[in-house]
Amino acid sequence: MAKEASNGNHNSATKAPPTPSPLRFSKYFQSNMRILVTGGAGFIGSHLVDRLMENEKNEVIVADNYFTGSKDNLKKWIGHPRFELIRHDVTEPLLVEVDQIYHLACPASPIFYKYNPVKTIKTNVIGTLNMLGLAKRVGARILLTSTSEVYGDPLVHPQDESYWGNVNPIGVRSCYDEGKRVAETLMFDYHRQHGIEIRIARIFNTYGPRMNIDDGRVVSNFIAQAIRNEPLTVQAPGTQTRSFCYVSDMVDGLIRLMEGENTGPINIGNPGEFTMMELAETVKELINPEVEIIGVENTPDDPRQRKPDITKAKELLGWEPKIKLRDGLPLMEEDFRRRLEVPREN
């Protein structure tokens, strides 16, 4: 009774404060970094989003047009209070208030970037211009995922960042290679002219769970073929080399680059180098010893060798990859078997 009287007395100086909304105590209101990930519904982007979302102080916005990405890759975050997903094409301007931009939007598989080459150039050039314009307007730091393809068919081996590359400017891969080179140029021009904080990662071939099954890149092709018991298609001559980085190592490198003090460009990749025939033999041995390996025709301008020099990443970011190809392939196999609904026979 006495309590009721006291609660009902609006003139009382000892009135209890109203109960705060439960939202006042939610993590949402403690966030101190809003991060935009373009291309966040894609392969690397969705793994990056997972890592960024692990930090309860981050809010993450993904902008993606779903050309090669999928909402499925982000399903565990849809509806989360610190997460937003926007259907957006980066060739159009985007107005959001953010502190950091990871700019990944661009098809990465040669089959997909060659499908509509004019659109690939627009994505790289106009898309990067739009994201730099956004970074300038809101004062955000921006990281571009460039590529080892800026080295073209390299005449220097392994490739370090000082190498200017050997790119065919009018070939079928140029929409991607030259597009990324212009994107790098734009990043540095905005940095020098407008003082934008930039970071450039030159990513070497990356693989892992969530790659599209029909992505067309070599690791996903071989794993899907081995699981389906179809011949592994080694494109001629089979002696061409690549260096494969597992996606968790890649994401770790990208975050270190964003958080560090160096603009780059910095190579992020795994220096373990394999011919495509060696890769096919490794997949055969690990996944399906019965599968056939066949030679097929290649496409024009396929780089003959590729291996990153990661001295700079080691020195400036304290980063190096941890997962060897032989350990990463079975992790990807597991994901592909689940999606293809082909369990491993014991």
Ligand SMILES: NC(=O)c1ccc[n+]([C@@H]2O[C@H](COP(=O)([O-])OP(=O)(O)OC[C@H]3O[C@@H](n4cnc5c(N)ncnc54)[C@H](O)[C@@H]3O)[C@@H](O)[C@H]2O)c1
């Ligand atoms: N995976 C690799 O081996 C590799 C190597 C070098 C560089 N990269 C770069 O890393 C980034 C991500 O590559 P990935 O392997 O995750 O490729 P991905 O194709 O899986 O992802 C790209 C994402 O960008 C989206 N996208 C494409 N065009 C867009 C547009 N105009 N507007 C908005 N969204 C768009 C796609 O829908 C997709 O979700 C790309 O910039 C790629 O060039 C990747």
Ligand SMILES: O=c1ccn([C@@H]2O[C@H](COP(=O)(O)OP(=O)(O)O[C@H]3OC[C@@H](O)[C@H](O)[C@H]3O)[C@@H](O)[C@H]2O)c(=O)[nH]1
């Ligand atoms: O089924 C296949 C597919 C590909 N290959 C060969 O495997 C090698 C790698 O081809 P991929 O299509 O996986 O990728 P590429 O290295 O050519 O390009 C990639 O490089 C770095 C990124 O920027 C992009 O993800 C992509 O452009 C090529 O020599 C290709 O000829 C096969 O032997 N069989």
